[in-house]
Every structure is written in C-alpha cells, then in structure tokens.
Amino acid sequence: MSLNLKTHTEHFTNPLYLESGRILEPYDITYETYGELNDDKSNVIVICHALTGSHHCAGIYENENKAGWWDGLIGSGKAIDTDKYFVICTNVIGSCFGSSGPMSPKVPHHEPYRYKFPVVTIKDMVKAQRILFDRLDIHRVHAIIGGSMGGMQALQFAIHYPNFATKIISMAATHATQPWAIAFNKVAQESILKDPDFKQGYYDPEVIKEQGLSGMAVGRMAGHISFLSHESMRKKFGREYKRDDGLYELFGKFQVESYLEYNGYNFTKWFDPLAYLYITKAINLFDLSRGFDSLSEAMTKVTAELHLISFRNDQLFKNFEMKELSDTLTEVGNKNHHYIDVDSDYGHDAFLVELDKFQDYVSDVLK
Amino acid sequence: MSLNLKTHTEHFTNPLYLESGRILEPYDITYETYGELNDDKSNVIVICHALTGSHHCAGIYENENKAGWWDGLIGSGKAIDTDKYFVICTNVIGSCFGSSGPMSPKVPHHEPYRYKFPVVTIKDMVKAQRILFDRLDIHRVHAIIGGSMGGMQALQFAIHYPNFATKIISMAATHATQPWAIAFNKVAQESILKDPDFKQGYYDPEVIKEQGLSGMAVGRMAGHISFLSHESMRKKFGREYKRDDGLYELFGKFQVESYLEYNGYNFTKWFDPLAYLYITKAINLFDLSRGFDSLSEAMTKVTAELHLISFRNDQLFKNFEMKELSDTLTEVGNKNHHYIDVDSDYGHDAFLVELDKFQDYVSDVLK
Numbered sequence: 001m002s003l004n005l006k007t008h009t010e011h012f013t014n015p016l017y018l019e020s021g022r023i024l025e026p027y028d029i030t031y032e033t034y035g036e037l038n039d040d041k042s043n044v045i046v047i048c049h050a051l052t053g054s055h056h057c058a059g060i061y062e063n064e065n066k067a068g069w070w071d072g073l074i075g076s077g078k079a080i081d082t083d084k085y086f087v088i089c090t091n092v093i094g095s096c097f098g099s100s101g102p103m104s105p106k107v108p109h110h111e112p113y114r115y116k117f118p119v120v121t122i123k124d125m126v127k128a129q130r131i132l133f134d135r136l137d138i139h140r141v142h143a144i145i146g147g148s149m150g151g152m153q154a155l156q157f158a159i160h161y162p163n164f165a166t167k168i169i170s171m172a173a174t175h176a177t178q179p180w181a182i183a184f185n186k187v188a189q190e191s192i193l194k195d196p197d198f199k200q201g202y203y204d205p206e207v208i209k210e211q212g213l214s215g216m217a218v219g220r221m222a223g224h225i226s227f228l229s230h231e232s233m234r235k236k237f238g239r240e241y242k243r244d245d246g247l248y249e250l251f252g253k254f255q256v257e258s259y260l261e262y263n264g265y266n267f268t269k270w271f272d273p274l275a276y277l278y279i280t281k282a283i284n285l286f287d288l289s290r291g292f293d294s295l296s297e298a299m300t301k302v303t304a305e306l307h308l309i310s311f312r313n314d315q316l317f318k319n320f321e322m323k324e325l326s327d328t329l330t331e332v333g334n335k336n337h338h339y340i341d342v343d344s345d346y347g348h349d350a351f352l353v354e355l356d357k358f359q360d361y362v363s364d365v366l367k
Numbered sequence: 368m369s370l371n372l373k374t375h376t377e378h379f380t381n382p383l384y385l386e387s388g389r390i391l392e393p394y395d396i397t398y399e400t401y402g403e404l405n406d407d408k409s410n411v412i413v414i415c416h417a418l419t420g421s422h423h424c425a426g427i428y429e430n431e432n433k434a435g436w437w438d439g440l441i442g443s444g445k446a447i448d449t450d451k452y453f454v455i456c457t458n459v460i461g462s463c464f465g466s467s468g469p470m471s472p473k474v475p476h477h478e479p480y481r482y483k484f485p486v487v488t489i490k491d492m493v494k495a496q497r498i499l500f501d502r503l504d505i506h507r508v509h510a511i512i513g514g515s516m517g518g519m520q521a522l523q524f525a526i527h528y529p530n531f532a533t534k535i536i537s538m539a540a541t542h543a544t545q546p547w548a549i550a551f552n553k554v555a556q557e558s559i560l561k562d563p564d565f566k567q568g569y570y571d572p573e574v575i576k577e578q579g580l581s582g583m584a585v586g587r588m589a590g591h592i593s594f595l596s597h598e599s600m601r602k603k604f605g606r607e608y609k610r611d612d613g614l615y616e617l618f619g620k621f622q623v624e625s626y627l628e629y630n631g632y633n634f635t636k637w638f639d640p641l642a643y644l645y646i647t648k649a650i651n652l653f654d655l656s657r658g659f660d661s662l663s664e665a666m667t668k669v670t671a672e673l674h675l676i677s678f679r680n681d682q683l684f685k686n687f688e689m690k691e692l693s694d695t696l697t698e699v700g701n702k703n704h705h706y707i708d709v710d711s712d713y714g715h716d717a718f719l720v721e722l723d724k725f726q727d728y729v730s731d732v733l734k
Contacts, residue, residue: 021615179621183588186624186627187554190628194581214561225551230545230547247387248386249486256553257553260554
C-alpha cells in the first residue's frame, strides 16, 4: 500500500494564548499525514519532532531524494504501520517549515516578526497541536510518539491533555532540561548572536542560505558533539586524518573535524537562525513541574499508558533523567508506565539512527 | 618557610628541531621555580601545565590576588612540598606567557610570527623543556607531574626521555587524543577563525584584550562544557534563573548561561587566540604511539615509576583512556606502573579543583 503522504497548512485566526501570557494571532500550522483515517477515527498516531526536525517524518517528496526523518520507523509494514494507522506530524510553532515562527509575517504590516515573535514553550507547541486536532475533529488519538524535543512534547501531552492519547511513548528526552543541555544550547545561541551576518536578527534569509552563517555552523558543531558520544565518534572517525592534509599543517584536519565542518555549514542552508534561537529557548524552558508544586504532583495527572525510553549513552539527555521520571511515577502510584533503557553506545541520535534497537518495542506498544 | 617563587626567561640561539621537520630559532622559555635546589640536585620536581595554564603554578605575585593554578598542591607543607623540593614549571612553547609562541617576534624583522609560527607538538614542548633543564645543569629529576595537557607532557617525557625522571604522575590525560576531544577543540578553533575581529590572525592583541573576541569566548564556553560534567553542572547551577531576568524573555538567562558568558568573555582578556589555535592543534596531534609501530611498542620505553590517575566523570579525556594505557603497560610486562581512578563527579577539572581527592596519593608517591 502507498504511504499516502499529504502536506497541509491550516490557518487559525483565533488567538493562541501562550504560557508567557502573550498572544500569537493569527497563526498557521503545517502538518503532514500518512495512511488513512478510519471511520471511527480510532487509528490516529501523533508524531512529534525534535529541535531541527519538521512535519516531514516519512516518505520522500517528488524531486527530492532525502526521506523524512523517521522514515525507517513509519510506513507501510513498518513499526508505525501506515497500512493500519493514520499518522499526523505537525511542524511546531516557532519553527521554520510552515508553522508560524519568528520569520513569519506579522500582521498587519507583514514584515517578519524576528525578535517580536513571542517566546514559545513546549507546552505552547502542544497546545497549538491540540487546537489543530480539534479542527480536524480528532478528539482522541491512539498514540503520541516523539524523541528528544518530540519526547518532551509527548510528555507535555501526557500531563496537560491526559485524556487525549491512549498510549504515549517518549524517548531520548527528560523531565526538565538540565544545565548540561542548556550549556550546549548556549554555545549555539551565543555563536549565532555574535555573528555579524546575523545582523541582530535582521539578516536576509536568502543570503544566509546562500552564503551560510558561520555562527550557526559553529553552534551546530557543538550540537553534533551532544548528539553523538565519545564511543560513536571513536568508532566513526578514530584518529583518521583527512587525505591530502599534512599532519603538521595548522589547518590540516582530522576526519571528525571535516565531519563537523560539513554538517555545521550545510545546516545553515536549511535551517533558520531565529527559529534556532526560539526553539532552543523552548527546550531550555522545558520543565514538566512548572505550574505544579513538584514533578510528583505533575505526574499525578498522567492517565495514558506511558512508555519512557532512554538510550544508555545519550550525552544530551542522560538516561538517568528518564529513570528519575519513571521513579517519580512509581512514587505517586502510577502503575501504567514502563521504562526501558536501550543498550546503545551511539549517543542521543540513537533515536534517529538505531531504530532496530527499539522498533519492535514501539510496534508492540501500538498493538 | 617561604615559597621562594622566582620567574626566569632563558634565551636559546641554537635551533629547536621540531617533530614536523621545521625549526624554531631562536626561542625563549619562561619558567618559574619554587623552593631550593639541594646540593646533589636530587630534589627537582617538574610540573607541566594544561592548555591555558602557565609556568605560574603556585604562589601569588605582588600586586595580584590570584594564586598559581596548582597553589593548593604546591607550597610549604603541601603535597608537593617546597620546603623539600625544588619545583620547576615552564610555559610551553606555542603559548603566550613568555615562552616563544605565535605572537613572539620573528627574526629578523621582529614582527609577530602569527601563522608563520610552526606547528608544535607535545613532544616538541617536552623537548624544549629538556633543553632548558640541560642549560640549568639538571640531568635527572625526582618527579614529573602534570594534568590534562600537562599529563600528556608527563607521558611524553616517560617514553622519549625514559632516564630523565624517577617518578612520573600523569593525570586527567589520555594516550592519544580521541575524536570527542578533537571535536570540542574544533568548535573553538572554528569559532575563533570565523570571528571577523580575529582578522585571519592579524588582530591587534591590545584590542582583543580590551574589546574581547566573541569567537574565542564562544569557543571557551564549549571548552567549559568539557571541563565540567552533567552532574557538577546540575549541582552548581540546577535550573536556577538569573535574578531580574524574565523567564519568558528570549534573552533571559539561566545561571549556567551566565556562568559560561562570564568565563567565556573573561578568557579573551588573558589568553591569546593564536596560541589557542596552536596549543589545541598540539593536543589534537597528541598520540604516544606516533613514531612507533604501536602503543605497546611505545610503552616498552617506559622505565620510570609511572602513576596514571583518571577521574571517573572526566568528560574530556574519559577515565577508560587511562585504563587502556595502564592495560597496555601491563601487556608489555611493565611492573612499575600504577593506575587509579579517582571517584569524582566533577568532571575533567577535578584535577584542578578536587585536590583533596588525590593530594595524599601524590605526596605518598613523592616520598
């Protein structure tokens, strides 16, 4: 059967009341669907994307060759089987792939918001999705699944819309972003802000895409460190030196340096720097206990069957952060949660790369 | 007794033949001594400094208030007791505190070398020190001690000048710099290089010190991540927000962000960006096996009593890297080495901060 990939954008004119007290109005939400909604609408699965992900989580667009970011997991006959399920993935607000973000036109003058865009939180991203699903007349879903920032959204759904999903899988995430992860974001943010071509937010996006933005490239390099691990870098690159580079040249490069450069500079061709600032801010602000007396109190809200998956060698959100969440659920008497730590050396990006280590688990949960 | 701190600079007119095949000529070495050399010159201890360290490892200069970087360890009655030992610490070549480096005047025109300075290696740094000690008529020392890049130097001494030291202590180091550490250095290097105020190496050092160099500040922030650990950051900063900053302000700051900013920008006031490029290059190139068939072959050279100290939660040079070195020594039949893993959550900088966890060990070794 076909994947039945469709991309849509919905426009909303009612105000979106944000956690900060500010208002986003109007706003757009871009999303993608796969598979077919069944008659009683009982086969919906929501996928939530990470920092630089998008709604395009599966399949390949015409005239492109790169598949969606979770294509190995989502599709006909795959763990998230589009022959059975109707899968929806929305681009988060604050991002740059169609949903409203800092480079969206601000009414009435239709210039980009830039710094006038309000700070959004993971809770706001989830709220916007909930409103989209309302419009689509979907009031309950079979499952919500996400990794990294997507895993944060899944958890936020679990406590703020406890009756919305039957099952929730959150992986490679945390209950509250720790200073270690905030520090990596800080390097990227500072590097973007201090790049003169960023022009204090008044850059020309076309110029950035064409010429690159070295500040964002450097920031992304720091990000890539946190996505991998000592062990996976050692396996991938060792101490291999770039062919044709002299060992004693100041600018001679190890393979790992070449990898970081390529990925860093390539990144500036497809991601927006202001969106990077806003979304990393949302990640930094993520704390499930905010608005509650404690994390324990927040966890009493959970009613869905909740699955927490960590990756042993995750360097960004440490596996014990998920364990802490699981322990807290146990403490408050939640008997409907499951925690597994995937044995992986890869690092944070294992949730994107080592699908074979958890796809059977996901498939079993969905059954 | 007094520390008897003395700072000296020696000038060398003979060429220094570097590992790259290039020559440094003439060159200066700045060093500091503490305590008194005894009559039979049997009480010398050599201290080797880290990336941004200097020869000033103990005591406080007149009109300053900051003590040397290992002041807690070195001094009258301390683990490295200057009442008993004559302690020497030299500023490595390639650095910026008196020994020849990229901002030193190049003869004959006396303009700074800048990129014309040759790439130096840890082996070169050690060779230069060995030549200095020759001039001081010191041909054998009681011990060599260093941490991080200083620990690399100590190890390089062990295999290239095996008869020079009776005891060697290397801590928080590795046998060969792994891609994980190279990646952190890459972020800093790229960030410096892309800062327009760096002017492709033709910056004015006075302007940098005055105005800061944001590229180097960002790079140093990445460095600070690698010096700490998830656990120590959590303990130090938690999710504390900066007083007076609004939680939902895009530029509101967590304490950890404020810490990184302060340390990053402050760093540019006292360290030279070209020296940073050259010394990180030397660290990246560090590999004890270079010039040998294998690490095992290199280890057969060791004759000194060798002590390897790792720190359990070191995020820059992982504790198992030292363990690998220890295992290799064992494999080649070396019976005169000792490996300890210090139980510490702090991270790499534990070798500078948690002296109480290893000072007794150091003091016992020296006895």
